[in-house]
Amino acid sequence: MKSLKRFVFPKSRRLNANRLNEVYRNLYKAFGPQKWWPGESPFEIMVGAILTQNTSWANVEKAIRNLKQARKLSPPAILKLKDRKLAELIRPSGYFNVKAKRLKIFVDFLFKKFGGDIRLMARVDGRALRVELLQIPGIGPETADSILLYALGKPFFVIDAYTKRIFARHRLSFESRPTSPPRLVDLPYSAWQEIFTRHFSPDVSLYNDFHAQIVRLGKTYCKASVTLCSACPLAKYL
């Protein structure tokens, strides 16, 4: 998040449980329930989580459509596919060579660990599973948490570019006390995540919809190059 570094907090507003609840209520009231993740099965969600790395969802949809049409959207099918062929199918999602490898490595993990059975994977303790996911090349914190939350229903809050940008632009920070000179806010993933977990008890439904609302807001009102304030449900915080 290079762009974030331009946003310095002169005086940040302390985020607490009340403020976070307030933000969520504003988003929910504006957009209604988001019904995430947009995918029909846990495995499709996992694939989507990898394919959407730094990529617009519209492009990922094309790639997933290709996989479905080729009857390749399953762990065994991807396991058998050549990297070359898989890359071809997911071409629209961008970085297709990298992502083809990542998908294969992830599916290898599924078979080695769970015989390719997602239901077995879902039984594992979330924290232990997160550690294992993060050891897989190509799975970083956001992808891991997306898989845990949206595919497996485990309470891990997902932080993404929109989350950082939206909260930074609205000067909703979580510095414990103001610093002088003001700090840059490109804090590590874990620090951003901590704020949500510190103020909310683990709640899969809330974590699910809150992150979805953030993305919804980001796509409409908080793109990297432009912030639209008219009709933005969080405009009052600016």
Add this chain to the structure above:
DNA sequence: TGCCAGGCCGGGT
């Protein structure tokens, strides 16, 4: 036309 999108990795300081 150029910038951006629901990151992550590896090499360099």
Add this chain to the structure above:
DNA sequence: ACCCGGCATGGC
């Protein structure tokens, strides 16, 4: 511990 270039398509 940070910082950066690379990875690549499709939409506006």
